Each structure stands twice: as structure tokens, then as C-alpha cells.
Amino acid sequence: MPRIAILGGGPTGLGAAYRLRERGVDDFEVFERAGQIGGLATSFQDAKGYTWDVSGHIIFSGYPYFNQFLEKMLGKEGIRRIDRESWIKFEDRYVRYPFQNHLSSLPERAMLECLIGLVESQTIDRDRAFRNFEEWVFAKFGAGVSKHFMIPYNEKVWSTPLSQMGFYWIAERVAVVDWKKALETALLPKIVDWGPNATFGYPATRGTVGLWLAVLPYLGDRVRYRKRAVCVDEDEREIRFSDGSTARYEKLLTTLPLEAFVTRLARAPESVRAASKKLLFNRLFTVGVGLKRPSPSTKNWIYFPNPKTPFYRMTYLSNYSPDIVPGGDTSRYCSLLMETTYSRFRPLPAGDFAKSVVNGLVDEEILQPADLPAIESVYLIHAAHAYPIPSVDRDEALETIQSYLESKEIYSRGRFGSWKYEIGNQDHSLMQGKEVVDRWLDGSAEKVFRS
Ligand SMILES: Cc1cc2nc3c(=O)[nH]c(=O)nc-3n(C[C@H](O)[C@H](O)[C@H](O)COP(=O)(O)OP(=O)(O)OC[C@H]3O[C@@H](n4cnc5c(N)ncnc54)[C@H](O)[C@@H]3O)c2cc1C
Structure with missing residues (x-):
């Protein structure tokens, strides 16, 4: 060889x-x-003892080789299995993900717009060729779901005009709409789960990099x-x-x-x-906020389509594993991780970014003003390449x-x-x-x- x-x-x-x-x-x-190893899947420990991932990384896979590798590296005890609880913050309330299957949580007017849009979308020629992701979203989700969630959220996460993106990448990445289910669940509300990551894994120790650190003993002295x-x-x-x-x-x-x-x-x-x-690509700023208080929620992560909120996603990171807060004590400490992308199409807002993220947590009522004195760590991570854009x-x-x-x-x-x-x-x-x-x-x- x-x-x-x-x-x-x-x-x-x-x-x-x-x-x-x-x-x-x-x-x-x-x-x-x-x-250190790990790349975008690495983790850092700060001086206070919080562990921060570059972004909220969860582990799930349909590849038997990967799953065997995972078990060999971490063992059954070394990987925590967590049921996904992901939400969307819509105005003053929470809507479960996928948005289109939980329309009953919306204010009546928004729900009606979404339902009308879904019905109208059925009149679109299904075999029509779409030129880009934006056209695809409007055709598949209808005007209401597009306006209230799909367009503003995707504009934030990709930081790229959706008209410059293709839609060939979607497969397991986007929960596509089933209009009958959307109507049914709007009238007869129930929780509808979706996707390959309904249950996911997270390393019990050392954060996301814990998996990759476990590989090192197998590599001898080959890493420079x-x-x-x-x-x-x-x-x-x-x-x-x-x-x-x-x-x-x-x-x-x-x-x-x-x-x-x-x-x-x-x-x-x-x-x-x-x-x-x-x-095309975008870049990422992640802000970790460590607080001397227990986690305010049992949720895993929340999406924020509101263009005024400076992050597109917030993860209750310490809900994944107690090991990543000081002393492993989640009865006293918690950590939140907020992600914001930017690009040549959409620059970062000027000013103190970390401060605007903390203010965003209060504006979105994730934290109360009374929680602010409990913040004991604000940790910034920058990734010069975050999402390769499927242009x-x-x-x-x-x-x-x-x-x-x-x-x-x-x-x-x-x-x-x-x-x-x-x-x-x-x-x-x-x-x-x-x-x-x-x-x-x-x-x-x-x-x-x-x-
Ligand atoms: C926002 C975000 C969320 C994500 N969420 C998840 C998730 O939930 N679940 C999941 O499984 N995956 C997730 N990922 C993806 C995961 O991070 C990647 O799959 C993985 O890190 C890619 O590995 P890689 O080795 O291809 O690249 P990278 O991790 O980017 O590693 C490349 C390495 O090359 C090194 N390097 C760069 N330039 C040089 C140079 N000039 N010389 C030498 N070395 C260099 C870097 O330091 C880095 O270590 C997410 C990624 C992002 C950005």
C-alpha cells in the first residue's frame, strides 16, 4: 500500500x-x-468547567458500520440515548417540530393562512420543474407555512438567498409536507414525530468530541x-x-x-x-451561555424563525449530559448554546454580538431578567466554514x-x-x-x- x-x-x-x-x-x-482533533465536531472546555460544542451535535445514523463503530468507541454506557423534543418559537408560543403537523398551536389567523396555503398548494402542477429551493418551498408547503416558518427560518440558517439554492438535497433533511396529515392534526391535535433522529445519541462524557477522542488510542502515533x-x-x-x-x-x-x-x-x-x-458557504458564530441554575426546560432545542432574534437555533446543551457542566451537577448548573450563521449575502449585525445574543434570550423569554446575574460564562466559538450551500x-x-x-x-x-x-x-x-x-x-x- x-x-x-x-x-x-x-x-x-x-x-x-x-x-x-x-x-x-x-x-x-x-x-x-x-x-486538538475533531474539527467541527470538536468541543472546548472553558475556565469555569463548562464544555462547549461548535454547535449542538446529535448522533444518529442508518449506517451499520457507523453504529458498530460508535458502540465500540463508547460502549453502551458511554452514549446517552435521548428522545428528541424540538420546538419552534412562534411569536409568544411554542409549536412542536415539524411545524406543518402542529398547526393547531398557532394563533387562529396564522393557522388559517397555513391551511388555506396547503389546500391551494394541491392545485399546483406536481410535475412542474422548480428552478430553486424557494420555488420548491412555496409549491410544497403553500404560502402560509412558507411565510410563517419555512422562508424566514431557512433564510436565517442558510444566510443565502433561497433562490440560489437547489432542492435536490432535501431527502431526510427537511420534513416534507403531507397536507392531509396537516389538516387532520390541525383539527384533531396530536403530537406527530418525524425523521431519522426521533431518538438520538450524545457522548456521556467530554461533549461531542468524546466520540472522536475515543478513536485516538486506535491510531497509534499517526496524528501530527x-x-x-x-x-x-x-x-x-x-x-x-x-x-x-x-x-x-x-x-x-x-x-x-x-x-x-x-x-x-x-x-x-x-x-x-x-x-x-x-x-457557496456560510460561517457560524456560536455563543455558549453557562448559568448557575438548573435547566429552565426539558426541551432539546428550539428553532427561531423571527428575523429579529439573533440566533436561528438554541440548544439546552446541558440536557444532553450532566458531564458538560461544572462538577457534572445539573441541579445547580445549566448551559445554553445559540447558533448564528452569516455570509457574504448576510453579514453579522454590528455591535457586541454576545450581548445581543443574551438580550435575544430575554426577548424570547428563554431567560428572565432575574436570571442574568446567574450567568457565569459566555463562550464564543467561530467556524469559518459551517454549511456547504447546496446551490x-x-x-x-x-x-x-x-x-x-x-x-x-x-x-x-x-x-x-x-x-x-x-x-x-x-x-x-x-x-x-x-x-x-x-x-x-x-x-x-x-x-x-x-x-
Ligand atoms: C452548525 C453545525 C451543526 C451540525 N450538527 C450536526 C449534528 O447534529 N450531527 C452530526 O452528526 N453532525 C453535525 N454537524 C456536522 C459535523 O460537524 C461534520 O459532519 C463533521 O465535523 C465533518 O467532518 P470532516 O472531517 O469532514 O470536517 P471537519 O470537521 O471540518 O474537519 C476538518 C479538519 O481539517 C482541519 N484543517 C483545516 N484546514 C487545515 C489545513 N490547512 N491544514 C491541516 N488541517 C486543516 C480542521 O482543523 C479540521 O480539524 C454539524 C455541523 C455544523 C457546522
């Missing part, structure tokens, strides 16, 4: 490294820019920290790092954001550079870039390596790393990356 270099110690790089060891291959190294790749010479097959050192390879797995990776190539043709500029012309650009890279024995995989949101979770990432290794070793097809 030739010498392999892996760029990035997130779930994809670690998944590939683990698979290499599992298949008895030792001739590889993982080069990670940071001083603080190795930031600054240039890759695709003909010489050599990586140069910011500390001036270099590494040679015969095969390279990169998990860097594809668009940034292309700028590091020594010889990429103009067509590849131009294609990489078409890839209308993404796949054409990807084809140009990936076919050039593979002609040079460079394989770009993972959330931002493949640039495919629909295969961008931890399980997809691990599987992409595993499957590219299997392809190298015995020519088997990569199912997840090609799906």
Missing part, C-alpha cells in the same frame, strides 16, 4: 485513519492544523498536530506546512474546505479555480474540481471536502473516510460520497 497523507483530523480524516488501521495499513499520517497545510504540489506530490516542513505522499485524502484547498494547489488549471469560486449549480462545479483532483491521486471527502450538505453529518463523514480507504485497498465503490 502506498504512503498516504490525510489532511485534517475531523471525523472524515479520523474515519479514514481508523479504517486504515483496521485493515492493517500503517503507512499513513494525519496532519491537523489545530492543537499544529500542521497547517499551506501548499500542495500536485505533480511533486508534496505538502508544505506553515512551519516550513514538507511531507511526500502517493495518495492524499484532504478534508479541508474544497474551495480553500484549491487555493493551496500549486498547479490547478484556471477552470478548476473558477469552479471553486462558485461554491443550484454546485454539482457542475464539483465535477470539474473532483475529476482534476482524482487525476492527481487527491481525494477530497467529508462535509466540506465533498461540499455536500446532504452527506455532511458525522456518520456520513466517517463513512466517506472509510469508503475511500476501501476503494484504495480493493477497488470497492464509494457509496456515500456517490449518493
